[in-house]
Amino acid sequence: MNRTLVGDSGSLSTPIKLAFWLSKKKKYKLNFERFLTMCREAGLEVYEIDLSKPWIDQGPVDILIHKVTDFIAAAENGDLQAFKAVQKIETFVADHPEVIVIDPIDSVRLLSDRSVYYPIIRQCEIQDEDGKVFIPKFISLKSQDSRENIKAFHLANIKFPFICKTNVAHGSDESHEMSIIFNEEGLQDITSPCVCQEFINHDAILYKVFVIGNKHYISERPSIKNLQAGDYETIFFHSHDVSKPTSSSFLNQLEKPILSPLPPDEKVVKKLVDLLKRRMRLTLFGVDVIVERKSRRIGVIDINYFPGYEGVDSAIEDLFDHTLQSINKKRKLH
DSSP states (O other), X not given: OOOOOSSBTTBOSSOOEEEEEOOHHHXXXXXXXXXXXXXXXXXXXXXXXXXXXXXXXXXXXXXXXXXXXXXXXXXXXXXXXXXXXXXXXXXXXXXXXXXXXXXXXXXXXHTTBHHHHHHHHHTTOEEETTEEEEOOOEEEEXXXXXXXXXXXXXXXXXXXXXXXXXXBOSSSGGGGEEEEEOSGGGGGGOOSSEEEEEOOOOTTEEEEEEEETTEEEEEEEEOOOOOOOSSOOOEEEEHHHXXXXXXXXGGGOOSSOOSSOOOOOHHHHHHHHHHHHHHXXXXXXXXXXXXXXXXXXXXXXXXXXXXXXXXXXXXXXXXXHHHHHHHHHXXXXX
């Protein structure tokens, strides 16, 4: 890519100001300092937002990059300081529509609650000559009454086993705490509110689809082995224990290892990514997909905003390119 800004050979009479807010953990994980160095070398002025101070004290902004999902989750759990921080950003963005925001706060907010974004993902299912993409059947539960939940499951035609996930998708370790329910007795182990998603056998392989602007990458990860309904006790687990590159849990161990797993069809993945980008209005996100054991359909089981891009060696360069493309697009429109 030509890494210059629209103008006289990329030379700007008025420097573009890039503001950012990411947690310390996120900046370290991404090696974000390298991104900032690339921005400075390209002629951008960069500064980190201090959400404890008024915007007016921090100068003008041309482009904003953020990951405020932790704040959003905390705010929805009653954290007043987090609420004020999110409100401050939302007010600034609303008052300054000329600012380029990567990505829109409203779109990012959708990804804080699985019960909200799962129905949206369902609208991105694909059934055409190239292949099929589906989201396994799911149900959102709010009741603690197991009898009421049983009725809801029968109405939704959810089959055992299924995965039970918290509604909260970001912001705390709790968002990664899950359980596998094998029978109706196990419904007593559900803690509402939550989303329950039918488990699809996929030979213990998860595919992480990482999206950065116009690019995407597919990374293979360990996942949960093939399961069946039965008289089994509920299994409680942390998703990081079964789906990180180095994970080695009893839940990962197939009885008969697959020697040559078939990855998801790239053409179909590209269609899925394009659909999600348009429907969700997002450019930085990750999608967890599986390949159903028998049918080879691609199943979407989760989505998250601005992931760590583990295994994507060019993540910082791609983020930088995406930033310049966003700026150039806006400048061309004006």
